[in-house]
Every structure is written in structure tokens, then in C-alpha cells.
Amino acid sequence: xxxLGELERAxxxxxxxxxHELTARDVQEALSARDLATTTxxxxxxxxxxxxxxxxxxxxxxxxYRPTASREDHVAxxxxxxxxxxxxxxxxxxxxxxxxxxxxxxxxxxLLD
Numbered sequence: 326x327x328x329l330g331e332l333e334r335a336x337x338x339x340x341x342x343x344x345h346e347l348t349a350r351d352v353q354e355a356l357s358a359r360d361l362a363t364t365t366x367x368x369x370x371x372x373x374x375x376x377x378x379x380x381x382x383x384x385x386x387x388x389x390y391r392p393t394a395s396r397e398d399h400v401a402x403x404x405x406x407x408x409x410x411x412x413x414x415x416x417x418x419x420x421x422x423x424x425x426x427x428x429x430x431x432x433x434x435x436l437l438d
Contacts, residue, residue: 329378335359336369337378341396346382346389 329337339355340347347355353366370390373379378399381388394402411417422430 332359332361332365332369333373336366336373337392337396337399340379340390340392343391346391348387348389352390 335356336352339352343351349363349366349370352370353361353363356366370379370381374381374390378393379390380393381390383389392399408414408417422433
């Protein structure tokens, strides 16, 4: 799973929050506090497309973008990648479980049952 830079992550957050495909202009407007040029947004969207995190479709002259997977799918893949990099997967899981709040451990137990 490719890692995301800060701006890539911000763009992905906009796309994940949307209930429909967005244009680069839509993304730019959603990130208006950052005062980004349209070309910057297009560059980031292109990088995300090459990383296969975004799908682009053409509608007339405009391109529309949508995430290829949900935020939750992305996080799960990152977690799997991190565990795959651990020499002792079980020890890494135990350390992780020890670091999360009790209510989240209880939620994990419920999900495993």
C-alpha cells in the first residue's frame, strides 16, 4: 500500500467524504483554506491515480475522481502492511492491543466472536 503525503491525505479525505464523484475544482473548493492552484490539485489527483487510490472518469471535457476503496479499506490495508513488516506478527498484534483503550479491545473481541 503506497504511503500518502499530507496533501494527498487531505485530497483523499475530501474524496472519501463525498457521496459522488468530484472534479478537481470540487476538490480545490473543498480545500479552499489551503489556497491551492488547480494545477496542484490535478497533480495530486494524478499521483493518487498512479498509486491506484483514485479512479478517473471523463465526462465531456471534465474529469471526475472517486476513491477506489473506502477509508476503512485503506486503513485496514495499511495495518496489514505494517503487520507484514513485523518479524513477529503476534508480538506486534499483542503490542497494538496493549496500546488501545479497553473499550476498543472489547469491540475487537465482539468482532472476533
